Amino acid sequence: MTLSTRARYVLASLMGVGLAFIYIPLSVVVINSFNSSRTFSWPPTGLSLKWWEKAVQNTGVRQALGWSIAAGFSATAIALLLGTCLAFAVSRYNFFGREIISLLVVLPISLPGVVTGIALSNAFTKQLGISTSLLTVIIGHATFCIVVVYNNALARLRRMGTSLQEASMDLGANGFTTFRLITLPNLASALFAGGLLAFGLSFDEIVVTTFTAGPGIQTLPIWIYDNLFRPNQAPVVNVVAATLVLFSIIPIYLSQRLSQDSTSGGRF
Amino acid sequence: MKSSIATWMHQRPKIRLLALLAAPGLWLVVAYLGALGALLITAFFTIDTFTGDIIANFNLGNFQDMLTDPAYRNVMLRTLGIAISVTFICGVIALPMAFFMAKVTTARSRKFLVALVLTPLWASYLVKIYAWRSMLEPGTGVIDWLLRPIGIHSPGFGGPAIIIGLSYLWLPYMILPIYAGLERLPNSLLDASGDLGARNFYTFRRIVLPLIFPSLVAGSMFTFSLSLGDYITAQIIGGKLQMLGSVVYQNFSINLPFAATIATIPVTIMALYLWLVRRTGALASL
Structure with a gap:
């Protein structure tokens, strides 16, 4: 498009302002973790690494990280299984209610977390009489993770078509062999992208977790939240927050290298 | 054995579809929609102010x-x-x-x-x-x-x-x-x-x-x-x-x-x- 130089400059500076809006708060979190003082004040009076050492040794943080990883992997595994099944059903078969599936699958992530949270908590504790535990957290997380796996898998299955599978079966491979040697390898990177996104969603989730976590189950977001207003813990919270900011580069790097299906990794 | 299952499944697309839909269907429809439905019904109930128990008396x-x-x-x-x-x-x-x-x-x-x-x-x-x-x-x-x-x-x-x-x-x-x-x-x-x-x-x-x-x-x-x-x-x-x-x-x-x-x-x-x-x-x- 032929834009005047001035228009280009205006747009470029608006882009810059937008990026500053996005990145200044994140940088503040990272710089703040090196703040030597126990209480927050800006700019930091001195820099030090002592809170990083404290955070690494903090048992609460380690335990929370463990719970988060356990919940994330389990929820991702379930979401991968259910999401892929659904994607196969929708892309390869015609059946009554097929159009509803994409709506049903997106519902848990589009309804407010507090609604899903109290609905699941009510169902677990009041209707079914199950006490909350890590398992209930996993069930809650898996429910809203299905959609990202489903979207990624469905996009790939539609693009793949069925000719490769038909060729494989014409050459004498049965359904299982075809799935193992043809379909799955073609689907793998889409499943990886979906799984990565599912893990990310689960790892970051706080609202549904609040309502479904059993006593003593503290995922990392819950730990941060519980310690956010404790002045004593502020420096350690700062370090955990900074780590999470820095680690957010990893999934972006991975998904940029892997997924060509869409720039957003199938969130939309 | 395995290939005979594969053949049997291949000849029955309805069964295959059912196998694919069973788990996610149970999860999303029965568990999730069920939970949402139960919550919606609860909205029409009241609570006993002394015991805190939910009383199932349908009202607005x-x-x-x-x-x-x-x-x-x-x-x-x-x-x-x-x-x-x-x-x-x-x-x-x-x-x-x-x-x-x-x-x-x-x-x-x-x-x-x-x-x-x-x-x-x-x-x-x-x-x-x-x-x-x-x-x-x-x-x-x-x-x-x-x-x-x-x-x-x-x-x-x-x-x-x-x-x-x-x-x-x-x-x-x-x-x-x-x-x-x-x-x-x-x-x-x-x-x-x-x-x-x-x-x-x-x-x-x-x-x-x-x-x-x-x-x-x-x-x-x-x-x-x-x-x-x-x-x-x-x-x-x-x-x-x-x-x-x-x-x-x-x-x-x-x-x-x-x-x-x-x-x-x-x-x-x-x-x-x-x-x-x-x-x-x-x-x-x-």
């Missing part, structure tokens, strides 16, 4: 309380106002950014900029709101330090803080659909408009905006609905201000039926919004 009392008490009406209007403001702010910030990424910059830096915009999506929700606590802290915060020289003070914790925080959280969700929409928009259309004598802004208003309207709507569904149900942001940077989610959260342990009643508001507003969006036909072209 909760809805009556919710609609007649001005406190709840205020919370509802405030939440709606916040969600609309957040959507508007995200749109205003996202449009020029998406336009720059899709139409102005080089292909090389485009990829880099997309990654830059995507990265904060992976940074923790809590961390981002926590960051705004440090930004907005009156007196010692970053905003006061940065902008005091030009006479701007931090608004402190409250309604404006919630709007800033939520806009910050959901901005990438607005940028990405608009960017995708602009990328699909052929450059030749913009050139043609320019050749016919339209100025930049006129082209933007008459050509670009109508064509990317569905993308704007897609983005607004995220920013609007995510803001509508939020309560964590309000708790961290909202001062004493409450949103609908806060009321649900507070009533959850003391009066579940009433929490369920309040929870129907954001769900109803969202359903109305989706219905409106469908009517404009924006969803069909997504």
Whole structure:
């Protein structure tokens, strides 16, 4: 498009302002973790690494990280299984209610977390009489993770078509062999992208977790939240927050290298 | 043995379909929709004020309380106002950014900029709101330090803080659909408009905006609905201000039926919004 130089400059500076809006708060979190003082004040009076050492040794943080990883992997595994099944059903078969599936699958992530949270908590504790535990957290997380796996898998299955599978079966491979040697390898990177996104969603989730976590189950977001207003813990919270900011580069790097299906990794 | 199962399955597509649908169907329909349905029914129940037990006597009392008490009406209007403001702010910030990424910059830096915009999506929700606590802290915060020289003070914790925080959280969700929409928009259309004598802004208003309207709507569904149900942001940077989610959260342990009643508001507003969006036909072209 032929834009005047001035228009280009205006747009470029608006882009810059937008990026500053996005990145200044994140940088503040990272710089703040090196703040030597126990209480927050800006700019930091001195820099030090002592809170990083404290955070690494903090048992609460380690335990929370463990719970988060356990919940994330389990929820991702379930979401991968259910999401892929659904994607196969929708892309390869015609059946009554097929159009509803994409709506049903997106519902848990589009309804407010507090609604899903109290609905699941009510169902677990009041209707079914199950006490909350890590398992209930996993069930809650898996429910809203299905959609990202489903979207990624469905996009790939539609693009793949069925000719490769038909060729494989014409050459004498049965359904299982075809799935193992043809379909799955073609689907793998889409499943990886979906799984990565599912893990990310689960790892970051706080609202549904609040309502479904059993006593003593503290995922990392819950730990941060519980310690956010404790002045004593502020420096350690700062370090955990900074780590999470820095680690957010990893999934972006991975998904940029892997997924060509869409720039957003199938969130939309 | 294995191959005979494969053959048997291959000849029965209905069984295969059933096997594929059984687990996710049970999970999403029976477990999830079941839980939502049970919650909705609870909204019509009441609670024994002495024992705290839920009494299953179907009545509309909760809805009556919710609609007649001005406190709840205020919370509802405030939440709606916040969600609309957040959507508007995200749109205003996202449009020029998406336009720059899709139409102005080089292909090389485009990829880099997309990654830059995507990265904060992976940074923790809590961390981002926590960051705004440090930004907005009156007196010692970053905003006061940065902008005091030009006479701007931090608004402190409250309604404006919630709007800033939520806009910050959901901005990438607005940028990405608009960017995708602009990328699909052929450059030749913009050139043609320019050749016919339209100025930049006129082209933007008459050509670009109508064509990317569905993308704007897609983005607004995220920013609007995510803001509508939020309560964590309000708790961290909202001062004493409450949103609908806060009321649900507070009533959850003391009066579940009433929490369920309040929870129907954001769900109803969202359903109305989706219905409106469908009517404009924006969803069909997504």
